[in-house]
Amino acid sequence: MKxxxxxxxxxxxxxxxxxxxxxxxxxDGVCAEKHMYNAPPGGNYKKVSSLVALPDFIPGLGTLYVDxxxxxxxxxxxxxxxxxxxxxxxxxxxxxINDHKEFxxxxxxxxxxxxxxxxxxxxxxxxxxxxxHVILWHVSPEKAAELK
Amino acid sequence: MRTTRREFLSTSGVILxxxxxxxxxxxxxxxxxxxxxxxxxxAAGLVEIRMRSDQSGANVWFDPxxxxxxxxxxxxxxxxxxxxxxxxxxxxxxxxSLRIPEKAAPWNSGxxxxxxxHFEVKLEVEGVYDYYCIPHEMAxxxxxxxxxxxxxPGALSFDYYRGRPGTANxxxxxxxxxxxxxxxxxxxxxxxxxx
Numbered sequence: 001m002k003x004x005x006x007x008x009x010x011x012x013x014x015x016x017x018x019x020x021x022x023x024x025x026x027x028d029g030v031c032a033e034k035h036m037y038n039a040p041p042g043g044n045y046k047k048v049s050s051l052v053a054l055p056d057f058i059p060g061l062g063t064l065y066v067d068x069x070x071x072x073x074x075x076x077x078x079x080x081x082x083x084x085x086x087x088x089x090x091x092x093x094x095x096x097i098n099d100h101k102e103f104x105x106x107x108x109x110x111x112x113x114x115x116x117x118x119x120x121x122x123x124x125x126x127x128x129x130x131x132x133h134v135i136l137w138h139v140s141p142e143k144a145a146e147l148k
Numbered sequence: 149m150r151t152t153r154r155e156f157l158s159t160s161g162v163i164l165x166x167x168x169x170x171x172x173x174x175x176x177x178x179x180x181x182x183x184x185x186x187x188x189x190x191a192a193g194l195v196e197i198r199m200r201s202d203q204s205g206a207n208v209w210f211d212p213x214x215x216x217x218x219x220x221x222x223x224x225x226x227x228x229x230x231x232x233x234x235x236x237x238x239x240x241x242x243x244x245s246l247r248i249p250e251k252a253a254p255w256n257s258g259x260x261x262x263x264x265x266h267f268e269v270k271l272e273v274e275g276v277y278d279y280y281c282i283p284h285e286m287a288x289x290x291x292x293x294x295x296x297x298x299x300x301p302g303a304l305s306f307d308y309y310r311g312r313p314g315t316a317n318x319x320x321x322x323x324x325x326x327x328x329x330x331x332x333x334x335x336x337x338x339x340x341x342x343x
Contacts, residue, residue: 053259054231060203121205122287124231125259129286 036109039079041065048076052125061135062086062147070107072127077109078135080147085109087144090134091127110138117144194222194268197291199260199281201230208232208284210291214330214341219272219296225257226266232289233257233282234267237302237321245309245318249275249300259283271295276302276332280325288324298332 035042048064049056057063062078076089088109096103117135121127137144198211208230217223225234237247238254248254252275257267259282271277274296281289292302301308306326309315330341 053261055261119204119206122201122208122289123283124205125283128283 036077037085039063039065039077039083039085041077041085041109043067044069045077048126054125057081059148061089064089072131073103073106075107075109078147080139080143086137086139086147088136088138091121091131092134093127093129093131095129097132108136112138114138114140194224197223197225197234199225199227199230199232199234201228201232203229205230208281208287208289209343210234210281210289212340212342213290213328214292214294214335216294216335216339217271219274220270221295222268222270223293224266224268225260227260227263229263231259231261231283233259234269234279234291235282237278237280239318243317243319244280245301245306245315245320247276247278247302247321249273249277249295249302252277255279275300278302278321278329285325286322288322288328290321290325290328292329292332292335294332294335298336303332 040047044067045065046068047056048054048066051066051068054064062080063083065077065079066074072091072093074088074090076091077085078087078089080086088107090103090106092103113136115137117133117137119133121131121133123129123131195215195217197215200211201208210225215223225232233256235241235244235256236252236254237244239246240254241256252271252273255267255269260267271293272295275294276298277293277295279291279293306321309318328343335341
């Protein structure tokens with residue numbers, strides 16, 4: 001039997017290592033997100049209504065959770081009335097946009113994004129200034145419309 | 149001036165007010181004109197200011213944003229949508245500049261979270277009363293009440309206090325809010341001003 005060339009051995013070994021690394025990273029990502037799929041998300045996330053004067057369920061958004069250390073940008077994790085994750089929300093103050101402030105490496109609750117909404121909000125407890133809601137929806141527009 | 153504490157209606161109160169008060173006041177405002185309106189409003193004794201918002205929270209406002217009342221009348225703010233406060237421009241409210249009569253007590257409703265939540269103030273000292281909504285002040289959600297004669301700090305320019313002792317830490321009225329206030333002459337003329 002003809003011996004396998006040393007270069008080919010290195011190539012196969014490299015492909016195997018890369019494959020294992022990618023698989024491990026994907027698995028880790030899935031595990032990191034899984035605990036966020038259902039309310040409460042755990043970790044440092046707190047229900048927004050326990051932090052500021054807002055209703056438990058906000059029509060159009062759902063029930064919000066946030067890690068207070070990430071305010072005001074978030075992410076806010078939004079859940080429907082059954083406790084299923086529906087969106088990841090970021091709240092970006094207008095003055096921060098005007099000041100060219102950077103927001104980098106913001107967390108995402110799920111890799112699956114169905115569509116994105118961006119709209120102006122005049123303010124509310126927790127973010128009492130004009131800002132933009134940037135919403136990464138993990139469900140369809142039809143499902144999002146059911147959040148009443 | 150006597151300020152009542154924040155109060156939430158009992159179920160029966162909510163039903164009663166939602167059935168009766170808006171209808172009375174709507175009728176008063178709809179048919180308002182000169183002395184007749186004044187007499188009717190005075191007889192009613194209570195005026196209602198609604199705290200409004202569109203569904204997305206992009207547009208928020210007091211309805212009406214300007215109103216004339218007589219000394220001793222009670223003003224009730226009631227939430228229709230979103231989360232709001234009614235808070236007097238007064239240094240005791242987060243160092244905001246003074247824009248109510250010097251002898252009047254400031255008020256702050258705290259957050260009114262649910263539709264129907266309300267807060268009442270009896271206004272007895274004559275003058276101009278400017279107030280705002282805490283989470284929406286920067287977006288221009290403010291209102292103005294004139295009790296009797298249009299006098300006092302609220303009748304002055306927004307920077308009237310500059311250079312006066314003890315005012316260094318007062319917060320100015322945000323630009324968006326300054327643009328929203330209805331002017332005093334219009335309130336005196338029309339009695340009720342909507343945005």
